[in-house]
Amino acid sequence: MPKDTGIGASPLRREDVRFLKGAGEYTDDIKTYGETVAVFARSTVANGIIKSIDTSVAEGMPGVLAVFTGADFVEVGGNPAGWLINSRDGEPMKEPKRPVLAHGKVRHVGDAYAAVIAETDRQARDAAEAIEIDIEELPAIIDVKEALKGDNFVHDEIGTNQCFDWGWIEDNRAATDEAIKNAHHVTTLELVNNRLIPNAMEPRCSMASYKASGDEYVLHTTSQNPHLTRLLISAFVMGIPENKLTVIAPDVGGGFGSKIYHYGEEALVLAAAKRVGRPVKWTSDRTEAFLTDAHGRDHVTKIELATDAEGNFQAFRTETYANVGAYLSNFATATPTFLHGTLMAGNYTVPLVYVNVKAVFTNTAPVDAYRGAGRPEASYSLERVIDKCARELGMDPIALRRKNFIKPEQYPFASAAGLEYDSGNYDALMDKMEEVADVKGFAARRAQSEANGMLRGFGVNAYVEACGIAPSNLVGVLGSRVGLYDAATVRVNATGNLSVMVGAHSHGQGHETVFPQVVAEMLGIDAASIDIVHGDTSKIPFGMGTYGSRSLAVCGSAVVRATEKIINKAKKIAAHMLEAAEGDIELKDGQFSVAGTDKSVSFGEVALKAYIPHDFPLEDIEPGLEETAFYDPANFTFPSGAYCCEVEVDPDTGKVRVDRFAAVDDFGNVINPMVVTGQVHGGLGQGIGQALLEAARYNSDGQLESASYMDYAMPRADDLPFYTVDHSQGTPCTHNPLGVKGCGEAGAIGSPPTIVNAVIDALQSSGKNVTHIDMPLTPHRVWSAMKNA
Amino acid sequence: MNLSDSKTINADRATVWAALLNPDVLKACVPGCQDMTGSPEDGFEAVVVQKVGPVKATFKGAVTLSDINEPESLTITGEGKGGAAGFAKGGADVRLEADGDQTILHYEVEAKVGGKLAQLGSRIIDGFAKKMADQFFQNFQDAVGEPTTEGETITTEIGEEKKKGWFKRLVSN
Numbered sequence: 001m002p003k004d005t006g007i008g009a010s011p012l013r014r015e016d017v018r019f020l021k022g023a024g025e026y027t028d029d030i031k032t033y034g035e036t037v038a039v040f041a042r043s044t045v046a047n048g049i050i051k052s053i054d055t056s057v058a059e060g061m062p063g064v065l066a067v068f069t070g071a072d073f074v075e076v077g078g079n080p081a082g083w084l085i086n087s088r089d090g091e092p093m094k095e096p097k098r099p100v101l102a103h104g105k106v107r108h109v110g111d112a113y114a115a116v117i118a119e120t121d122r123q124a125r126d127a128a129e130a131i132e133i134d135i136e137e138l139p140a141i142i143d144v145k146e147a148l149k150g151d152n153f154v155h156d157e158i159g160t161n162q163c164f165d166w167g168w169i170e171d172n173r174a175a176t177d178e179a180i181k182n183a184h185h186v187t188t189l190e191l192v193n194n195r196l197i198p199n200a201m202e203p204r205c206s207m208a209s210y211k212a213s214g215d216e217y218v219l220h221t222t223s224q225n226p227h228l229t230r231l232l233i234s235a236f237v238m239g240i241p242e243n244k245l246t247v248i249a250p251d252v253g254g255g256f257g258s259k260i261y262h263y264g265e266e267a268l269v270l271a272a273a274k275r276v277g278r279p280v281k282w283t284s285d286r287t288e289a290f291l292t293d294a295h296g297r298d299h300v301t302k303i304e305l306a307t308d309a310e311g312n313f314q315a316f317r318t319e320t321y322a323n324v325g326a327y328l329s330n331f332a333t334a335t336p337t338f339l340h341g342t343l344m345a346g347n348y349t350v351p352l353v354y355v356n357v358k359a360v361f362t363n364t365a366p367v368d369a370y371r372g373a374g375r376p377e378a379s380y381s382l383e384r385v386i387d388k389c390a391r392e393l394g395m396d397p398i399a400l401r402r403k404n405f406i407k408p409e410q411y412p413f414a415s416a417a418g419l420e421y422d423s424g425n426y427d428a429l430m431d432k433m434e435e436v437a438d439v440k441g442f443a444a445r446r447a448q449s450e451a452n453g454m455l456r457g458f459g460v461n462a463y464v465e466a467c468g469i470a471p472s473n474l475v476g477v478l479g480s481r482v483g484l485y486d487a488a489t490v491r492v493n494a495t496g497n498l499s500v501m502v503g504a505h506s507h508g509q510g511h512e513t514v515f516p517q518v519v520a521e522m523l524g525i526d527a528a529s530i531d532i533v534h535g536d537t538s539k540i541p542f543g544m545g546t547y548g549s550r551s552l553a554v555c556g557s558a559v560v561r562a563t564e565k566i567i568n569k570a571k572k573i574a575a576h577m578l579e580a581a582e583g584d585i586e587l588k589d590g591q592f593s594v595a596g597t598d599k600s601v602s603f604g605e606v607a608l609k610a611y612i613p614h615d616f617p618l619e620d621i622e623p624g625l626e627e628t629a630f631y632d633p634a635n636f637t638f639p640s641g642a643y644c645c646e647v648e649v650d651p652d653t654g655k656v657r658v659d660r661f662a663a664v665d666d667f668g669n670v671i672n673p674m675v676v677t678g679q680v681h682g683g684l685g686q687g688i689g690q691a692l693l694e695a696a697r698y699n700s701d702g703q704l705e706s707a708s709y710m711d712y713a714m715p716r717a718d719d720l721p722f723y724t725v726d727h728s729q730g731t732p733c734t735h736n737p738l739g740v741k742g743c744g745e746a747g748a749i750g751s752p753p754t755i756v757n758a759v760i761d762a763l764q765s766s767g768k769n770v771t772h773i774d775m776p777l778t779p780h781r782v783w784s785a786m787k788n789a
Numbered sequence: 790m791n792l793s794d795s796k797t798i799n800a801d802r803a804t805v806w807a808a809l810l811n812p813d814v815l816k817a818c819v820p821g822c823q824d825m826t827g828s829p830e831d832g833f834e835a836v837v838v839q840k841v842g843p844v845k846a847t848f849k850g851a852v853t854l855s856d857i858n859e860p861e862s863l864t865i866t867g868e869g870k871g872g873a874a875g876f877a878k879g880g881a882d883v884r885l886e887a888d889g890d891q892t893i894l895h896y897e898v899e900a901k902v903g904g905k906l907a908q909l910g911s912r913i914i915d916g917f918a919k920k921m922a923d924q925f926f927q928n929f930q931d932a933v934g935e936p937t938t939e940g941e942t943i944t945t946e947i948g949e950e951k952k953k954g955w956f957k958r959l960v961s962n
Contacts, residue, residue: 044903045903109904128873129872287905287909290908699911701903703903703911704907704908705907705911707908707909
């Protein structure tokens with residue numbers, strides 16, 4: 001019988017009531033008295049020297065209050081990279097300054113070089129258009145391999161377009177090379193992990209106000225991590241003291257990574273609010289979102305897999321060119337390295353892994369973490385080359401994977417790529433997948449498709465990822481310049497209801513529903529009496545926000561720790577009220593009772609007592625009932641899964657239809673199965689979008705040709721099948737109090753190789769020797785591959 | 790994008806050459822041209838109104854002639870700035886080949902767009918550029934060549950009506 005409350009129950013998402021009624025309050029919904037509008041003037045060329053900017057006409061136009069150019073920000077700092085990577089030769093990565101506004105040079109189409117503050121949006125737009133800029137256009141640097149030749153640089157001051165040349169694990173390089181040289185069989189695959197544009201439903205928006213009386217700033221902004229944004233603005237960019245800056249991320253309509261980062265627009269509205277003495281708001285339009293939100297993926301990779309005659313994996317070796325775009329976004333250097341290279345052993349006992357990643361500057365929008373962040377790139381490379389290997393060796397793709405799986409008794413398992421997996425059972429996932437997907441029935445379904453003139457393919461994938469992004473000591477060793485703990489404050493109010501202030505930020509995840517389930521279970525009270533507060537640095541403890549599927553594993557654990565402290569203190573108060581020893585107090589179903597007696601007080605009575613401490617022994621018990629905990633785990637969490645799908649390919653047109661998709665995931669313990677299923681559905685939608693539809697395309701001049709929904713194909717309902725989702729095979733995480741892993745990114749990690757493997761299988765079934773097609777598998781690409789096979 | 794083609798014009802090479810250097814002819818022939826001033830030596834200033842897919846804009850820009858090799862070949866280059874719509878720029882290498890009373894005009898056009906034009910119009914820009922080039926050279930043929938059908942008129946983007954072959958009659962008067 002499923003529970004209807006607490007851990008393991010699936011109450012409906014309480015936040016959906018306001019979202020579905022259109023009553024959410026997003027940054028752009030917040031109207032302030034005296035509000036003004038900021039509009040940015042952006043480069044229409046990809047690379048060029050700014051010879052002059054004339055703002056005189058714009059400044060005199062109706063309604064214009066101020067005009068800013070890069071010159072106004074020469075004295076302030078740059079937007080930093082949050083993760084230091086050292087190259088193979090020990091040299092630190094190149095970190096050219098990322099200014100608030102472009103100065104001296106524009107480096108990608110959409111690079112802002114000026115901003116107008118005006119009374120109305122229309123006045124600001126007209127004035128921005130009247131700014132005269134003279135740019136000497138330079139050839140655009142677009143292709144990652146070409147970028148490393150010649151002497152045309154995105155950042156002249158570093159004299160190269162290579163940010164770093166990273167090796168992982170460098171000590172394994174020679175042994176890996178040797179293993180590949182001597183292997184019985186080597187499968188090689190060259191592939192492109194296509195560049196994606198995040199496309200959150202709500203475009204970015206930032207509004208700043210400034211109060212001269214206290215020299216205080218408030219920034220409302222679309223952020224996944226308001227404290228991190230404040231830290232970056234205070235410590236690196238603007239120098240505003242942290243205690244003079246409040247950052248509020250109210251309802252945020254999706255992020256997928258793109259709203260982790262601090263962007264120049266946030267700094268601009270802060271500076272402008274002070275100069276004009278009124279609130280300043282900037283709201284991105286959709287074209288600006290395409291041009292300037294940090295993009296995702298964009299790897300060019302060669303991967304080799306060495307096996308013995310029986311199909312035992314002996315080594316993986318990869319060489320990747322990772323496009324970081326024109327400037328380093330905050331996590332741009334971590335994404336292709338430690339979030340990618342450390343996963344290149346996959347679910348397998350392979351003894352040797354060597355990963356080489358060259359990060360390359362180009363005249364394109366910055367590239368950073370996007371749902372999955374490095375792990376989709378790792379899983380795609382691995383699971384595509386394994387599939388190709390199975391075909392070359394004439395082995396069943398499931399059997400080949402099983403042969404090399406880490407077995408349940410091997411945990412904790414030190415992977416060849418440097419991580420210690422704490423738990424998992426990949427065979428159990430594969431068993432479950434074969435069952436729920438009715439893999440046995442595939443042959444009959446293929447025959448049926450063929451009778452209808454269609455090709456049917458089966459694709460499988462096994463993934464493991466590292467999420468619950470933390471722990472501080474480990475990420476510190478790996479180069480992170482920030483800690484990755486999280487924090488929660490549980491405040492029990494006098495009337496017995498609770499406010500739980502969390503460092504995580506919900507922008508679609510469902511924290512307002514799920515965190516109360518945890519607290520309610522622990523206290524034995526009604527979840528409806530518990531409210532979650534998030535997104536406001538003036539209200540919440542200093543947490544690190546939401547990304548890397550970390551909210552429940554890291555912040556949820558902080559909630560557990562803080563609630564434990566509440567229970568301990570409440571027991572003290574109850575003991576005082578019941579005139580019993582603290583050690584004799586038991587908490588059950590919201591009642592504190594003296595063990596072995598019928599004496600008890602309710603949670604509500606204890607709460608009231610905490611704030612009316614007329615007779616408290618103040619040496620032993622402080623008034624109040626409020627506790628804070630910071631939680632920093634011992635390791636990443638390691639969700640894993642077995643995915644499979646069946647596709648039908650129309651041999652006449654190359655059109656791919658995903659007929660069925662099964663995702664069997666190990667997320668450890670599950671707090672709200674419905675929310676988890678929803679997260680998997682969302683991730684699968686984005687992964688299938690990457691596999692079949694989505695591609696950010698720059699032409700050789702650096703013009704983004706896919707900058708609208710006419711040219712950038714987002715997945716729609718009729719592109720997606722009904723999913724079979726299962727998370728019954730969880731192996732609890734061994735190091736956090738909830739035993740949870742993380743489910744936010746899994747679907748986007750596991751699905752792209754599953755789809756591509758299935759399409760290749762379909763084409764092979766028709767006798768076409770197609771071994772690879774780069775994503776997205778558009779009808780044109782599939783048809784061309786069939787035709788050229 | 791690149792495109793090349795040739796058109797046979799019903800006029801001798803000297804007439805065609807003179808027309809190519811004449812701002813009035815260029816104004817009449819550039820689709821959407823509102824204004825064209827200047828001279829072959831100093832270059833021309835042009836204002837063109839065009840709609841590319843969803844983007845309509847007024848382009849202001851300069852046109853220069855170079856590699857002038859009278860009466861055989863020249864290069865026309867231009868760049869138009871369309872404000873928020875972005876920019877368009879391009880060039881055409883034009884070569885005139887005498888063919889009896891007629892002239893074969895060979896052209897190779899290279900065109901680039903940027904900003905919103907590229908972001909919203911890239912799918913249709915190749916077709917658009919081809920249409921623009923076809924229209925230009927058709928207009929040019931109509932302005933310079935002998936009228937093929939008496940009384941037929943053409944309508945330019947700005948609504949002016951002109952008899953075909955008007956330039957030739959102008960210069961032969």
